[in-house]
Amino acid sequence: MKDSETDEIYETLCSRIGDSESSNWTEYTTEIVAKTVLADFKDDQWHRLEKEILSKPEFWQQRCAAAMGEDRTEHSIRILKLLLSNSSYIDVKIISIYELDWAEVNIEKKYAPFIREVMEKIPSDEIEPELTRLLAKAESA
Structure with missing residues (x-):
């Protein structure tokens, strides 16, 4: 695949996500x-996304x-674990x-502190089962 095709696929992702919060986005x-977009990603696009995603807006x-x-x-x-x-x-x-909980994937112990940190920042009555489930999975890994 040529670099221009690689860039085009990545740019399609950027275009779909949009350039502002007001950009059209639905479920x-x-x-x-x-x-349609991620299914066409190759290793180069995944690597670029890993490198750039943390510099993108919320x-x-x-x-x-x-x-x-x-x-x-x-x-x-x-990517989800990176985020x-x-x-x-x-x-x-x-x-x-x-998303990690719903995907029912293995989660390594090293992610437990990050999940705990999130749980400490939100009121206890707003802690959803997904958070406690993923924390339990990470702690028991």
């Missing part, structure tokens, strides 16, 4: 991105996390936790 967009990381949760491939799970452990945005971390 259907999440599925479309997972099934809305971008949120939308990307939702699409990764829909995709649920090994590459997507790795959980390194995103500066609490809502991105929460979305990543939900």
Whole structure:
């Protein structure tokens, strides 16, 4: 695949996610991105996404996390774990936790502190089962 084709596929992801919070995004967009854009990603695009995602704005990381949760491939799970452990945005971390829990993947013990950190930042009556389940899985790994 030529570099221009590689760039085009990555730029399609960027275009679908949008350039602002007001860009069109629905639950259907999440599925479309997972099934038509991420399905065409090759190692180069995944590597570029891993390198760039943490520098993207919050809305971008949120939308990307939702699409990764829909995709649920090994590459997507790795991106979700990256967002959980390194995103500066609490809502991105929460979305990543939900998506990882729903994907029913193995979660390593090293992610437990990141999940605990998220849980400490939200009121106890707002802690959803997904957070406690993923924490339990990480702690027992």
